Structures are given as structure tokens and as C-alpha cells.
Amino acid sequence: MEFDAVVIGGGPCGATTAMDLARNGWTVALLDKAGRIKPCGGAIPPRCVRDFDIPDAQLVAKIDTARMISPKGAHVDIPIENGYVGMVDREHFDEFLRVRAAEAGATRLTGTYLKVEREGGDTFVSYRPKEAGAEPVRLKTRLVIGADGARSNVAKQEIPDGGDITYVIAYHEIIKAPANHDEAPKYNAGRCDVVYNGAISPDFYGWVFPHGENASVGMGTGIKGFDLKVATAQLRADSGLTHCETIRTEGAPIPLKPMKRWDNGKDVLVAGDAAGVVAPSSGEGIYYAMCCGRRAAEAGHMALAKNNGRYLRLARRRFMREHGMVFRVLGRMQDTWYRSDDRRERFVTLCNDIDVQRLTFEAYMHKQLVFAKPIAHLRIFAKNCLHLARLIPAS
Known part of the structure; x- marks a missing residue:
């Protein structure tokens, strides 16, 4: 079988990528293991x-x-x-997304990814179908997108430092x-x-x-x-x-930290958990995975249309432009407040502050930092400093 793109992993990121690429007219295979449900608050x-x-x-x-x-x-x-x-509930939500990708034109395949192979200038994805005793199958493709989780085999095999996450x-x-x-x-x-x-x-x-x-x-x-x-x-x-x-x-x-590189500059791109895209501090992943999947599809579309793998770098560039600041702020928050029970006690006390509540949930609901209230930010900064200096009680 031959496809323009093979997407490995059918979670929110992979299903979104496959759907968007198929809607753009590309032939897409969505390869996923059956029966695996990711632990997730949902x-x-x-x-x-x-x-x-x-x-x-x-x-x-x-x-x-x-x-x-x-x-x-x-x-x-x-x-x-x-x-x-x-x-x-991820058991039903992920399947809904996979079905929607298939309705957009993606071909669903069930099996275990094995490796990417290259012969005579062509790229192949090898996988083992789910059926007992099945022999490995090879798919010829122009583009491989790995959305196969935090310990991504695609990233380990194809992306520089892809195993370091x-x-x-x-x-x-x-x-x-x-x-x-x-x-x-x-x-x-x-x-x-x-x-x-x-x-x-x-x-x-x-x-x-x-x-x-x-x-x-x-x-x-x-x-x-x-x-x-x-x-x-x-x-x-x-x-x-x-x-x-x-x-x-x-x-x-x-x-808990996006990888520094998501592509090999030629024919492979990773996205979602495989690229390290889960928000620090909160652990929120579904929304960011789907955003990353959309950016991966955009970059993949450009790479396929221009027949140039250098366009794959656009996925990380655009995602980090939109969400990088939020990730950096949340990372610092986790490093600061999660390190001891005393800090955790003070963090919960800070959450009782109306300014913290409003700005936090405005940012959560709209997925962007809120800078429209400078006085509130100054008050929050001052309270953070006082708690870190243990100059005010934790409760």
C-alpha cells in the first residue's frame, strides 16, 4: 500500500493530524494499537x-x-x-476522533509500529498487524508523523536526541x-x-x-x-x-517538556506526547496534543506540497510561538511550588487569592496568558515573594 503520509498513533494528536491531512486531499494511513487507553483526568x-x-x-x-x-x-x-x-472519557473520546479521521478520508490500520526503512530514495513504514501470527507489512510513504507517545519509538529511531525526554x-x-x-x-x-x-x-x-x-x-x-x-x-x-x-x-x-527538535529535516516529524507536548504543572495534554496535531498537519501539508522536508520545522516553530510562554511559566511554577509540602501548603494558600483565581482560569479557559491587569500581576508577584521568604503564614 502507498500513502502520502503515515501517522503512527491514534490518540488526540495523531487522529487530528490524520483528519486535517486527509481533509487537505492527501492519502493518509492512521496506524494505531487497539485497546490501549491512556491514563488521563480527561x-x-x-x-x-x-x-x-x-x-x-x-x-x-x-x-x-x-x-x-x-x-x-x-x-x-x-x-x-x-x-x-x-x-x-479517553476510551470513547479517542475512538470518536479516530472515526472522524476515517470519515475525512484517512485509512485506519491496526497494529504495532516496527521501524522506518529507506530503499532507493523511497521511505517505508513497517508494522505488524494485530492478527495473531501476522507477518510484518510495509507501507510506502512520503511522510511519517510519529504521534506514538512519550517514549516514542519513532522519535528514538529518527529524531536527533529523540530518546531524551x-x-x-x-x-x-x-x-x-x-x-x-x-x-x-x-x-x-x-x-x-x-x-x-x-x-x-x-x-x-x-x-x-x-x-x-x-x-x-x-x-x-x-x-x-x-x-x-x-x-x-x-x-x-x-x-x-x-x-x-x-x-x-x-x-x-x-x-513535561517539549523536545528541542521534532523533525529530521526530510521525511519524519513527531508530535503530541512524542514531541513532549504536555503542560508542566497542570499535566494538561488533550488540548495541546490536538493543537500540536493541527500544526503537524499544516507543516506536513507544506512539506508534501513543496516536496521539501525543511517545511516540517514549521510545526514546532508555530506551536512554540503560540504556547511556549505558557509552558515556560508553568514549568517555573512547578519547579517553585511542588518541591516540598511547605511550598505546596503555601501554593494552596495563594490559590485562595481572587486575583490568582481569575487570572489562572482566564488563562486556562482561553489558553493564553492574561496581561490586561498589571496591578493584579504586581499583587500576585508580591504575595509569591512573601510566601517564598516565609514572611506570611501558609494558611
Whole structure:
């Protein structure tokens, strides 16, 4: 089989890339493993719904409050003004995106990527179909786009320093949500709980995110040897959710820093988690993966149309122009506030500030830093300095 482009990985990034390329008239193969569900809280902001035409039926819940919980159990409830945070279940959401890509004209293939091969100036993607005992298949292509996750085999094989990526390991349990308040008084089906506690995660955070009839309970950490399942069991106990039925469990690496290079300058480009595109501090990935997929499709379209692999560099350039500042700010925030329980306690205290709440959620909802309120920024900067100097109490 022969295609203009082969997209490896059918998550939000890969499916978006395949859909956009197919809509531009290119022949596209979308290669994906069947049955793999990424651990994910499932939150998407209204901008994601708007920019990528996500139907309301895909939202299993709409969240109107975020609760930040400190190591000592203090909490701050932050109302989400003028909107909501939508929640999706990746089991169904990712498949919806793959189906939409196929409807746009992409050819879906199921199997395991093996390698990129080159012969006589031609490029081939080798993969093993899912069927038991199947022999490897080769696809002739002009362009390979790797959207195959944080430890991307495409990146390792084809991109300089592609195996060097910073990540945390995320683990979560999808559970049956409590039927009523009496069954689990701490659980609220309209609220996301974010837990900053070194016992749950020594360098990231834990979460309890409603998914309609279900809920996602999990955490992430980059500390080797830390027992994720024990920490998640503790999180469920602290949240009064130990008794809830466990439907499935999932774990995977989550990158926290974009790679410095995403392409080989010829015929290979990586995107999404494979390029390190997950927001530091928050761990938000779905929206940024889909944005990255769109930029990858634009760069791929240019490279194919001009028959010049140098256009592949546009994917990273355009993405970082749009989101690089947000990633840098969130990275500094994580480095500053997640390093100890004392810092986490102070961070939750800061979240009680109305200026912090408004600017944070305006930035989250609209996906850009808000600079229109300089006085508020000065007040936040001053409070940060006072907390870091331990000149004001943490609660």
C-alpha cells in the first residue's frame, strides 16, 4: 500500500493530524494499537470544544468548581466563572476522533509500529498487524508523523536526541462514581479535586475527576521507586472512595517538556506526547496534543506540497510561538511550588487569592496568558515573594 503520509498513533494528536491531512486531499494511513487507553483526568477547556468541534455528547461531565487540597487538608474552592471544564472519557473520546479521521478520508490500520526503512530514495513504514501470527507489512510513504507517545519509538529511531525526554509516570483508576452524597460525602460530581500532598505525589499531584457515572482517581510522579498504586489507594481512602468498584486501571509516561527538535529535516516529524507536548504543572495534554496535531498537519501539508522536508520545522516553530510562554511559566511554577509540602501548603494558600483565581482560569479557559491587569500581576508577584521568604503564614 502507498500513502502520502503515515501517522503512527491514534490518540488526540495523531487522529487530528490524520483528519486535517486527509481533509487537505492527501492519502493518509492512521496506524494505531487497539485497546490501549491512556491514563488521563480527561479535562478539556471550552476553547478545545470550540476549536476542534467537539460535540456535547462527548462530554461525560461539566465541571464548575476546582478544589485545591493542601498537605494538611486545607482546601480552596475555585469557581469556574463564565464557563465550565468539560470532561471526556479517553476510551470513547479517542475512538470518536479516530472515526472522524476515517470519515475525512484517512485509512485506519491496526497494529504495532516496527521501524522506518529507506530503499532507493523511497521511505517505508513497517508494522505488524494485530492478527495473531501476522507477518510484518510495509507501507510506502512520503511522510511519517510519529504521534506514538512519550517514549516514542519513532522519535528514538529518527529524531536527533529523540530518546531524551523529561516525563512523569501517571497512574489512575477509573471507578464507579458514588451514587449519592451519603455514600461519599467528600465527592462532588461537579467538582475536580486536585491534591497537593507529598504522600500522594512527591513532585506532582493527585486528582479526583468526575466522569459522569464514573470517576478518574490518580496521580503522577517522576520519582523512581515510588509506589503509584499504594499512593492511589491512599488517595481513594482520603477521598472516601475505597469502597467504589474499580472498572479499569491504566498507567503511562507523561512528558513535561517539549523536545528541542521534532523533525529530521526530510521525511519524519513527531508530535503530541512524542514531541513532549504536555503542560508542566497542570499535566494538561488533550488540548495541546490536538493543537500540536493541527500544526503537524499544516507543516506536513507544506512539506508534501513543496516536496521539501525543511517545511516540517514549521510545526514546532508555530506551536512554540503560540504556547511556549505558557509552558515556560508553568514549568517555573512547578519547579517553585511542588518541591516540598511547605511550598505546596503555601501554593494552596495563594490559590485562595481572587486575583490568582481569575487570572489562572482566564488563562486556562482561553489558553493564553492574561496581561490586561498589571496591578493584579504586581499583587500576585508580591504575595509569591512573601510566601517564598516565609514572611506570611501558609494558611
